[in-house]
Amino acid sequence: MEKIGSLPMIKPKGPLWVNAEITYKCPLHCVFCYNPLDYASTFKSELSTEDWLKVFKQSRDLGSVQLGISGGEPLMRDDVEIMVSEASQMGYYVNLLTSGIGLTEKRISAFKEGGLGQIQLSFQDSTKELNDFLSSTKTFELKSKVAKLIKEHDYPMVLNVVLHRLNIDHIDQILEMAEAMGADHVELANSQYYAWALKNRAYLMPSEEQLRKAEETTNRFREKIGNKMKLYFIVPDYYANRPKACMNGWGSVFLNVAPDGLALPCHEARMLPGLTFPNVRDHDMEWIWNESPAFNAYRGDSWMKEPCRSCDERATDFGGCRCQAFQLTGDAANTDPVCDKSEHHHIITEQIELAQKPQPPAADIKPIIFYRDDKNSKALIEENT
Amino acid sequence: MSDGTLVKDKLLSLQKQFRFQWEPAQESYVLLYPEGLIKLPGSSGEIMKLIDGSKSVDMIVAHLEEQFPGVDLKDDVLDFLEHAYGKNWILTDD
Numbered sequence A: 001m002e003k004i005g006s007l008p009m010i011k012p013k014g015p016l017w018v019n020a021e022i023t024y025k026c027p028l029h030c031v032f033c034y035n036p037l038d039y040a041s042t043f044k045s046e047l048s049t050e051d052w053l054k055v056f057k058q059s060r061d062l063g064s065v066q067l068g069i070s071g072g073e074p075l076m077r078d079d080v081e082i083m084v085s086e087a088s089q090m091g092y093y094v095n096l097l098t099s100g101i102g103l104t105e106k107r108i109s110a111f112k113e114g115g116l117g118q119i120q121l122s123f124q125d126s127t128k129e130l131n132d133f134l135s136s137t138k139t140f141e142l143k144s145k146v147a148k149l150i151k152e153h154d155y156p157m158v159l160n161v162v163l164h165r166l167n168i169d170h171i172d173q174i175l176e177m178a179e180a181m182g183a184d185h186v187e188l189a190n191s192q193y194y195a196w197a198l199k200n201r202a203y204l205m206p207s208e209e210q211l212r213k214a215e216e217t218t219n220r221f222r223e224k225i226g227n228k229m230k231l232y233f234i235v236p237d238y239y240a241n242r243p244k245a246c247m248n249g250w251g252s253v254f255l256n257v258a259p260d261g262l263a264l265p266c267h268e269a270r271m272l273p274g275l276t277f278p279n280v281r282d283h284d285m286e287w288i289w290n291e292s293p294a295f296n297a298y299r300g301d302s303w304m305k306e307p308c309r310s311c312d313e314r315a316t317d318f319g320g321c322r323c324q325a326f327q328l329t330g331d332a333a334n335t336d337p338v339c340d341k342s343e344h345h346h347i348i349t350e351q352i353e354l355a356q357k358p359q360p361p362a363a364d365i366k367p368i369i370f371y372r373d374d375k376n377s378k379a380l381i382e383e384n385t
Numbered sequence B: 001m002s003d004g005t006l007v008k009d010k011l012l013s014l015q016k017q018f019r020f021q022w023e024p025a026q027e028s029y030v031l032l033y034p035e036g037l038i039k040l041p042g043s044s045g046e047i048m049k050l051i052d053g054s055k056s057v058d059m060i061v062a063h064l065e066e067q068f069p070g071v072d073l074k075d076d077v078l079d080f081l082e083h084a085y086g087k088n089w090i091l092t093d094d
Ligand code: SF4
Pocket: A026, A027, A028, A029, A030, A032, A033, A034, A035, A071, A072, A073, A099, A124, A372
């Protein structure tokens, strides 16, 4: 991509990366889940197998090469096998993102046969399951079984662990478990504050001290274990003074399709007001990517306001994340408040100050935490209608 | 895991997790791997095409010299293969 001088109005031919959120159904209830709060509203309008294959084919014709199959828990659907094999025949590199629940010998063999490229296993622990998780019982046994299946089928073990205030102090145990499971890559990413995680932000944001310790522990572990297991530690963006280059720019490389067929420039964009996101049931991918007003809304830099508009870093971070700007400042075209040049940056620093204060132990805050479950989602839908 | 030196008479194959193919949209050969893509334009793609588990470095050089007679391409081919090996895109058969 050209990045010389001012940002051109980039209209790439097609998204390189397509993520298919094939269902928001999920047996888990992670407090940091990035699925939309009203995810339960999609249950009755999920795309069919044929719809998905059509989406894959049309995007592939536009030049998409990476396909993510995610959710919810994608394995809640029984047609993942067909999607994997059809998509890899089309020429995609297919990535499956799963909690591992529902991954049986039979299914993984079919995925392998169908040409699945990699499996990313997420290790989610809601506080509900925190004790269970840390005392190495049910969850760990299940994960170990799945990890073994993954290795037996000659896939590298890629483990994603979402860190937050309530589990970050146990990072040494988490790393030991990862080692015991034979993980090859471990991503320790701090929760990002969208959707359910934003609702629970006050309980999820680690203190600076917690972060520092966790990073130290990770570094020590890395030294000990060497090349056998690659570790990545990702701090929450609230602790930075420049925003992340969200999605590498709006409508630049990434396209997400939600279970109900809504095409989105990122997982979270559904929440943005004033934009009508196109549905793959009504439009083809070529129109969606190149012509739809929603995908063009924040391309390039003509939509930017000050301070981004005249900032020489705008080709590096694209002004940050539109959803974060909207969530925290009320206007998606504002500078992401993580940036210390933003007039709204105090929103971030206030949260960080709050996170330095001691909080009650996990067990005591249970009733306040919002579990990502169908009951809460339906209640939130009603609240907003 | 590579230790940086590429032994010339061992058979080369593509790293298990990689997928090599022609991409019409990019008008180039590409390597696909988890969540990523490497473009291999021009000769790099032509070299990579020959890595199929049945040829060593020497055989690949010989093959290309036959394909493009009179062109001195040995050093370029070696450079590229060493680069690919160092990056773990390709493996030797040991
Ligand atoms: S984050 Fe947790 S609850 Fe949300 S989809 Fe993933 S596994 Fe399910």
